[in-house]
Amino acid sequence: MxxxxxxxxxxxxxxxxxxxxxxxxxxxxxxxxxxxxxxxxxxxxxxxxxxxxxxxxxxxxxxxxxxxxxxxxxxxxxxxxxxxxxxxxxGSVKWAVPQADANEKNLTYLVNEYLSRLNKPPVPVVFQSDLGIKPGKWEHMIRTVYSKVANAIDTVAKISNRVEEKRIIREIAHDSTFNSIVQNTRHISNDEIFWETGAIRTFTDGCTWTLLEDRKDLFAKKGFQSGNPFIPLMEIYKLGCIPMGIENSESEDLEYRILVPANRDVATPQS
Structure with a gap:
């Protein structure tokens, strides 16, 4: 069977x-x-x-x-x-609690690895302790980044005859991430957890891509040749930081923003 x-x-x-x-x-x-x-x-x-x-x-x-x-x-x-x-x-992600390895060197590497997997050039990374932009605009940034990737995932799942497997994995990842955020962010007021949608989407799509990881040939045809782009983003969340994305995709001076919560400065890399 x-x-x-x-x-x-x-x-x-x-x-x-x-x-x-x-x-x-x-x-x-x-x-x-x-x-x-x-x-x-x-x-x-x-x-x-x-x-x-x-x-x-x-x-x-x-x-x-x-x-x-x-x-x-x-x-x-x-x-x-x-x-x-x-x-x-x-379940063990330390949401919005920056870890010891959340330093500028590591976070910048993960951002550029993420962009590379999306076939995008590296950009300067900006670290900030508050949102800096309206949550509504940030949500728009999420949708803009994920639309092409989501289309690729759907296409590969259909061609691979894994639509039902995809649905199940998405439900598992979605509910797991939502519950983990609820259980592990009791130190944060509800109005500060504006990043929940992006985190859930990242882990849900990251797991879905992993289900299809062996179909590299099909992802390559959709323009993705460097592997699962959500892995670096998941690692940023695991470091207790929030990948916010590029604020203005039409600007010539692109910057990728990462939120380092609780007014904590980015750790200095160990020499």
Missing amino acids: NSAERLSKPGERQRIAKESLDLHFSGISFPEKTNKWPKSKDPGKYTCLPEIAVKLQAYPAEAQKDFWTDCLWRLQFPNSDQLAQIISQI
Whole structure:
């Protein structure tokens, strides 16, 4: 039975997920199909994997990784090891808490690596401790950057016959990232978490690209030859900073802005 057959067979995802939970997390209550989802949804075709992802964030990342490696492998998801690695780390991201390695050298490298994977030249990187622009304009920047990439992901998924796998991975990544932000930003007032949409989109698209990572030939045809562009952005978030993007794409003096929260200066690189 291939991946597509497993995903279309009623209850197959639930059965496999339960087997993996029993193997790696014996004693965890598994969500029953009854009375868990709206009646308008067919429980046999609806995956409970996003709910499992949220519950498992209370456990060590290594234990989560073992579960996802096993479960996604059983479901015959392509690139399951890489997916397991990313998903298992989402819950431990220190959102908006700059880490020791969040220095100018490391952040600049990640920005330029991101731009390189989008076939863009390097630009100066500006670090700031507050937003500096209206959130609405920042949201527009997010949509502008991601539109071409999102189109490439959709096209590659369709050609590769992984539309259902893509949907499931997106739900897992979306719910995992949202829950991680909610649980790990209690030190921040709600009106300061203006970057939530961008973070969720980054990790969701990053996981989706990883699902399709082996189709480098198809991504190359869409103009992306240097790998997953979301990996560097995810690393910036893991460093506790917020990649805001290029403020004015029509200006000749382009600058990429990174938010270093809590009025903390960018750390000086260790010599």
